Amino acid sequence: MSQSAAQPDPLSAALQDIDFSDPRMFQRNNWHGYFARLRDESPVHYQAESPFGPFWSVTRFADIVAVDSNFEDFSSEPTIVIGDLDDDMPLEQFIAMDPPKHDVQRKAVQSAVAPQNLAQMEALIRSRVADILDQLPMGETFDWVEKVSINLTTQMLATLFDFPFEERSKLTYWSDMATAAPEVSGGEADPEERQAALMDCLATFTRLWHERKGTERSSLDLISLLQKDPNTEDIVDKPMEYLGNLILLIVGGNDTTRNSATGGVLALNQNPGEYDKLRADQSLIPSMVSEIIRWQTPLAHMRRRAARDLELNGQQIKEGDKVVMWYMSGNRDERSIDNPNDFIIDRNNPRHHIAFGFGIHRCMGNRLAEMQLRILWEEIMQRFSHVEVIEEPRRVLSNFVNGYEELKVRVHPV
């Protein structure tokens, strides 16, 4: 099975002729038909050949929850993307660890996003969002991804790391390089450039670590938190573990919120009746934010490895098999979500989705992401009657990041 071949017809092709790892499905946004067929005809589906080796696709909401909540049978090690670990850069990160190591490393950093800390960050985020929106060229066409989504998430990341603000664009670059490797997600990053970018990331953060070590900091920045916790105080001496966790936190805070910030604009433009509802009642913003995250599902999948022979929804899975949970499919599963293909900003129970995963690895930054998006929309509604999409977006080539390269828009005053 080769990804240079034409894509088979989603409705009539034999399921064994379809490559569900093909990143072009996501770039062309034509994955819906393929995954709807899997949910109906073969919800736990074995694909014997792919550029990433054989793997199972788990496509229904309930089965994904069953896998994600069973870390004993479905291990996150050694990596959580469909591709295999890069031998030259064997990153270790707590998202790809099982208990007990996962638990102690997560605990070391999670106070950065504890409710009390988030409450303190709210005013800062609001002023940054306001600055970003106030600088937009009213009435002119511009790229929302670059001027708003990337700008906002990069500023947030710089805050979380207390990273030199003027150099913050490096964080976005490192994040993009980390996820765009062909062997990781079917992306197009040049292997040498990627390697150099990740080494630069490591060198920069190692320097910051040593500059901070021993200084009295009350800050909840992620580097200081790693330094303060006895379980991670020497992580800098394990470069692949230090780098792996940095990349986890950078990617976690970057691609996901960024693509939700863009996806929301697109969803409202495709559903003008929902935009009208929002204009009429801005108290819908929190539930709309959850709906945007479900509708977008910025991370298409997480993968696991079966820790023993077992059965899942009638299929026999062998120890060692790769098991891919397609969150984007689960979030469109009519068995668990009413009218899942509709974008409805006042849904009942809007947080009933699996875009943040489920179980012990459930997204650590979920409340931060929701807060950023809530503030973004509160501030947008103060200024603009319409963020108008001017042309179809350009999407990312990846089977992991479900996102946008570019979205041309024009903003109109209230």
Ligand code: HEM
């Ligand atoms: C809309 C925004 C976001 C989405 C959709 C998202 C999605 C996810 C998903 C699907 C997982 C894996 C869950 C699982 O395996 O069950 C995850 C884990 C994680 N996310 Fe997020 N994320 C978002 C924002 C953020 C932000 C802003 C941060 C920044 C702190 C973050 C940090 C993390 C971390 C550290 C993990 C690993 C948790 C663990 O292994 O225990 N995420 N996220």
